[in-house]
Amino acid sequence: MQWEVVIGLEIHTQLATQSKIFSGSATTFGSEPNTQASLIDLGMPGVLPVLNQEAVRMACMFGLAIEAEIGPRNVFARKNYFYPDLPKGYQISQMDLPIVGKGHLDIALEDGTIKRVGITRAHLEEDAGKSLHEDFNGASGIDLNRAGTPLLEIVSEPDMRSAKEAVAYVKAIHALVRYLGICDGNMAEGSLRCDCNVSIRPKGQVEFGTRCEIKNVNSFRFIERAINSEIQRQIELIEDGGRVIQETRLYDPNKDETRSMRSKEEANDYRYFPDPDLLPVVIESSLLESIRASLPELPPQKVERFQSQYGLSAYDANVLAASREQADYFEAVVRIGGDAKLAANWVMVELGSLLNKLGVEIDQAPVSAEQLGGMLLRIRDNTISGKIAKTVFEAMAAGEGDADSIIDSKGLKQVTDSGAIETMLDEMLAANAEQVEQYRAADEAKRGKMFGFFVGQAMKASKGKANPGQVNQLLKAKLEG
Amino acid sequence: MHQLTLAEIARGLADKSFSSEELTQSLLGRIKQLDPQLNSFISVTEERALDQARAADARRAAGETGPLLGAPIAHKDLFCTQGVRTSCGSKMLDNFTAPYDATVVSKLADAGMVTLGKTNMDEFAMGSANESSHYGPVKNPWNLEHVPGGSSGGSAAAVAARLLPVATGTDTGGSIRQPAALTNLTGLKPTYGRVSRWGMIAYASSLDQGGPMARTAEDCALLLQGMAGFDTKDSTCIDEPVPDYSANLNAPLQGLRIGLPKEYFGAGLDSRIADLVHASVKELEQLGAVVKQISLPNMQHAIPAYYVIAPAEASSNLSRFDGVRFGYRCEDPKDLTDLYKRSRGEGFGVEVQRRIMVGAYALSAGYYDAYYLQAQKIRRLIKNDFMAAFEDVDLILGPTTPNPAWKLGAKSNDPVSAYLEDVYTITANLAGLPGLSMPAGFVDGLPVGVQLLAPYFQEGRLLNVAHRYQQVTDWHTRAPTGF
Numbered sequence: 001m002q003w004e005v006v007i008g009l010e011i012h013t014q015l016a017t018q019s020k021i022f023s024g025s026a027t028t029f030g031s032e033p034n035t036q037a038s039l040i041d042l043g044m045p046g047v048l049p050v051l052n053q054e055a056v057r058m059a060c061m062f063g064l065a066i067e068a069e070i071g072p073r074n075v076f077a078r079k080n081y082f083y084p085d086l087p088k089g090y091q092i093s094q095m096d097l098p099i100v101g102k103g104h105l106d107i108a109l110e111d112g113t114i115k116r117v118g119i120t121r122a123h124l125e126e127d128a129g130k131s132l133h134e135d136f137n138g139a140s141g142i143d144l145n146r147a148g149t150p151l152l153e154i155v156s157e158p159d160m161r162s163a164k165e166a167v168a169y170v171k172a173i174h175a176l177v178r179y180l181g182i183c184d185g186n187m188a189e190g191s192l193r194c195d196c197n198v199s200i201r202p203k204g205q206v207e208f209g210t211r212c213e214i215k216n217v218n219s220f221r222f223i224e225r226a227i228n229s230e231i232q233r234q235i236e237l238i239e240d241g242g243r244v245i246q247e248t249r250l251y252d253p254n255k256d257e258t259r260s261m262r263s264k265e266e267a268n269d270y271r272y273f274p275d276p277d278l279l280p281v282v283i284e285s286s287l288l289e290s291i292r293a294s295l296p297e298l299p300p301q302k303v304e305r306f307q308s309q310y311g312l313s314a315y316d317a318n319v320l321a322a323s324r325e326q327a328d329y330f331e332a333v334v335r336i337g338g339d340a341k342l343a344a345n346w347v348m349v350e351l352g353s354l355l356n357k358l359g360v361e362i363d364q365a366p367v368s369a370e371q372l373g374g375m376l377l378r379i380r381d382n383t384i385s386g387k388i389a390k391t392v393f394e395a396m397a398a399g400e401g402d403a404d405s406i407i408d409s410k411g412l413k414q415v416t417d418s419g420a421i422e423t424m425l426d427e428m429l430a431a432n433a434e435q436v437e438q439y440r441a442a443d444e445a446k447r448g449k450m451f452g453f454f455v456g457q458a459m460k461a462s463k464g465k466a467n468p469g470q471v472n473q474l475l476k477a478k479l480e481g
Numbered sequence: 482m483h484q485l486t487l488a489e490i491a492r493g494l495a496d497k498s499f500s501s502e503e504l505t506q507s508l509l510g511r512i513k514q515l516d517p518q519l520n521s522f523i524s525v526t527e528e529r530a531l532d533q534a535r536a537a538d539a540r541r542a543a544g545e546t547g548p549l550l551g552a553p554i555a556h557k558d559l560f561c562t563q564g565v566r567t568s569c570g571s572k573m574l575d576n577f578t579a580p581y582d583a584t585v586v587s588k589l590a591d592a593g594m595v596t597l598g599k600t601n602m603d604e605f606a607m608g609s610a611n612e613s614s615h616y617g618p619v620k621n622p623w624n625l626e627h628v629p630g631g632s633s634g635g636s637a638a639a640v641a642a643r644l645l646p647v648a649t650g651t652d653t654g655g656s657i658r659q660p661a662a663l664t665n666l667t668g669l670k671p672t673y674g675r676v677s678r679w680g681m682i683a684y685a686s687s688l689d690q691g692g693p694m695a696r697t698a699e700d701c702a703l704l705l706q707g708m709a710g711f712d713t714k715d716s717t718c719i720d721e722p723v724p725d726y727s728a729n730l731n732a733p734l735q736g737l738r739i740g741l742p743k744e745y746f747g748a749g750l751d752s753r754i755a756d757l758v759h760a761s762v763k764e765l766e767q768l769g770a771v772v773k774q775i776s777l778p779n780m781q782h783a784i785p786a787y788y789v790i791a792p793a794e795a796s797s798n799l800s801r802f803d804g805v806r807f808g809y810r811c812e813d814p815k816d817l818t819d820l821y822k823r824s825r826g827e828g829f830g831v832e833v834q835r836r837i838m839v840g841a842y843a844l845s846a847g848y849y850d851a852y853y854l855q856a857q858k859i860r861r862l863i864k865n866d867f868m869a870a871f872e873d874v875d876l877i878l879g880p881t882t883p884n885p886a887w888k889l890g891a892k893s894n895d896p897v898s899a900y901l902e903d904v905y906t907i908t909a910n911l912a913g914l915p916g917l918s919m920p921a922g923f924v925d926g927l928p929v930g931v932q933l934l935a936p937y938f939q940e941g942r943l944l945n946v947a948h949r950y951q952q953v954t955d956w957h958t959r960a961p962t963g964f
Contacts, residue, residue, distance in 0.1 A: 039581055042806060044581070045567070045682040045807075045808075046559075046567075046680040047679070048679055050714060050715075080797050080800060080841075080844070087805075087806060090800055142805070142806075271796075271845055273793060273849070273853055276685075276687035276794055277686050278717075279716055279717060
């Protein structure tokens with residue numbers, strides 16, 4: 001049997017507001033427990049919520065970016081359930097009238113094609129607190145610092161057909177919210193969390209199969225692995241004559257498997273109803289227009305511009321535009337260094353592997369865009385070779401200053417004086433007289449390989465500073481002669 | 482001194498006939514002496530009151546003036562009062578000391594009012610008899626075997642018994658107007674959004690509204706002046722200028738168009754009350770008002786709609802009382818579910834549990850459309866009825882309650898018959914309109930109230946009409962024997 005996989009995602013993004021969605025408390029991550037919990041966050045008797053307009057503005061930014069309908073009037077509703085880290089016994093969310101309606105997002109697949117993923121809706125809600133189960137002698141501790149942090153829950157259509165597509169979609173959402181500056185995207189701190197709805201159906205069948213929801217997966221790698229293991233489980237289950245039961249599951253990364261958390265029958269009846277403490281949110285078209293005017297350039301436009309303006313390949317443009325910080329870094333390097341393709345190469349390859357090795361993001365790169373651009377200038381005017389540049393780059397990464405001062409202090413300036421190079425070559429050839437004779441006796445095919453030996457010796461003798469082009473040319477003449 | 486109205490106290494304090502401290506001492510003594518018969522207070526905050534009184538006297542000595550400066554008040558025990566137990570009449574909050582002041586409390590304290598204590602009430606404001614309080618029932622000073630009405634029954638009994646001149650109440654379905662009627666007071670439920678709900682422990686958020694309870698319309702005007710106003714902490718509070726409520730109390734009533742809804746005078750109304758209402762209409766006609774009959778055809782649906790919407794909101798509002806962070810927690814819970822079940826089962830009384838169950842049912846999947854949405858439709862129809870009526874009349878007049886105060890325990894086992902006592906008051910909450918009850922006579926020695934309803938933000942009109950009525954009648958001046 002050929003199976004088709006159907007995946008829909010619900011992504012919770014914490015909005016990067018200074019204060020909470022319904023109180024004035026700060027939203028900083030990692031503070032001492034309950035130091036960012038006000039009377040409102042504690043759900044004290046008599047307190048009332050007041051909507052943070054900044055959260056509304058951010059949700060509108062997202063809606064405009066995915067070309068969604070933004071309801072002129074959206075309504076907060078209460079989702080009622082009991083849990084110790086839910087102080088009021090209900091979560092303020094949106095149900096029938098969310099702030100962001102139908103939209104879509106285009107994602108680039110590995111084979112180079114573009115796929116349009118439908119977004120059903122996105123709604124505002126408040127985050128819950130955290131239950132801490134360690135260090136309390138069997139009891140649980142409650143930390144309400146996170147309670148009331150604004151969330152935008154982004155619900156996709158069941159449009160994805162593989163774990164890889166799902167990850168590409170999450171990455172695109174991740175990039176988008178960071179471009180918009182509405183979420184820091186820090187998945188390790190829970191700023192962006194994902195629920196994955198997975199089902200399978202025989203290829204060609206129109207109706208969807210029964211789905212399972214994998215809750216709270218919070219890294220790109222785990223999303224892919226969780227979905228794949230769930231697909232495998234469902235296929236094996238059905239092929240063994242069983243059937244999938246609609247339920248909520250949890251992914252265990254250690255065992256690389258999902259396990260049942262609760263069935264549909266055990267699910268809460270949330271008894272949604274409009275929150276009488278909050279008025280409907282009316283969004284004036286003038287507000288939308290001013291938000292639209294303030295939107296930054298978004299990934300699709302940027303990819304296009306990088307290709308047309310800088311002549312980059314689609315692949316390079318996509319890689320560089322994947323994050324706003326990286327795109328900005330690249331453009332800063334181009335502004336100084338001048339050569340876009342050279343800049344793209346250095347940012348993607350050398351800087352990329354350096355960041356990887358250090359395990360840091362580009363905004364913490366030890367080499368600034370100004371430094372890298374300055375170094376590219378020295379490559380372009382032949383002060384240093386590409387090979388020496390790697391030495392300079394390493395020195396810059398080690399904090400030894402900018403390219404010019406490193407070239408200077410380490411004496412890395414390329415030797416381009418033909419006389420000096422010739423003298424050096426003569427000395428080198430004299431020291432390797434035996435090899436010179438072998439070279440001259442060899443046929444054309446062998447000479448090619450042996451030539452590389454002499455180049456290597458020459459560069460070694462010049463400590464890498466001799467202009468490689470000149471070395472090649474002069475060496476050839478001397479050996480042939 | 483206890484016979485003085487708030488307006489008279491303001492004059493007495495202004496011309497230094499007495500100090501706030503003297504007045505406070507005197508009233509505290511009276512509460513100590515008489516309240517054991519009534520049970521109208523849950524907490525008497527004696528030291529705090531004396532401190533506030535001395536502070537008010539000092540402010541006056543420093544040149545400050547104001548009608549509320551140094552005047553005594555008590556708050557219904559659902560207004561959070563920093564450092565004072567705020568119980569909501571419930572075992573659930575018996576151990577709860579509020580960590581902050583409700584906006585109403587802080588506004589009145591800033592104006593210099595002296596808080597004598599917190600008054601008894603139906604548990605979580607659910608009731609019409611003040612019998613569901615964890616602290617025991619409140620007695621009606623007009624007849625100690627009868628209920629004072631509810632849910633602001635403590636405030637009503639205390640003011641009626643001259644323990645103090647004014648108190649705050651809240652009104653979700655009649656909880657200011659009905660006890661005012663049953664104890665011979667003037668009580669005003671303002672327009673929804675006129676008074677901040679911040680710090681007022683919620684029963685049904687879309688219906689709750691705080692307001693003044695006093696013996697005269699003039700006093701209600703003074704107290705409302707201190708309570709009303711926009712508050713950024715309450716999203717449902719309306720940013721509408723607050724007029725001077727005392728300025729137009731004496732405005733003539735010539736040409737005032739009063740509507741009598743025919744639905745208010747049908748079956749279920751005690752005919753003796755109907756007679757008193759008609760007598761009050763005559764008085765107002767004497768003052769120049771023009772009376773016409775009107776119709777509010779959807780009134781019959783008000784009680785069913787109310788008893789869906791209010792419990793639905795309550796079931797959610799009361800979810801925070803879970804034994805986790807504050808309030809009552811059961812002994813030795815064996816797990817989380819046990820903690821929830823027993824804390825709530827032991828902490829809430831019967832009526833509160835009944836309304837939570839009704840509300841949760843009305844909101845549950847499969848019933849929401851049939852109950853909650855249907856009730857919201859009725860709510861719109863009722864509002865439309867009023868809007869249509871106010872095209873033709875300036876005020877609507879009728880009885881506040883169908884019956885005078887009943888005997889303690891008489892309706893304890895029949896919640897529906899108690900719910901029916903709210904039939905005339907509930908519509909104003911569903912529509913968000915201001916309503917006032919004023920004394921209009923007695924039946925079997927028990928007070929009867931007349932209710933006036935006005936368009937949004939016309940509290941001034943209600944107070945004006947009630948004040949003019951009180952200039953030509955003396956019902957409101959009568960005091961219960963022994964008090």
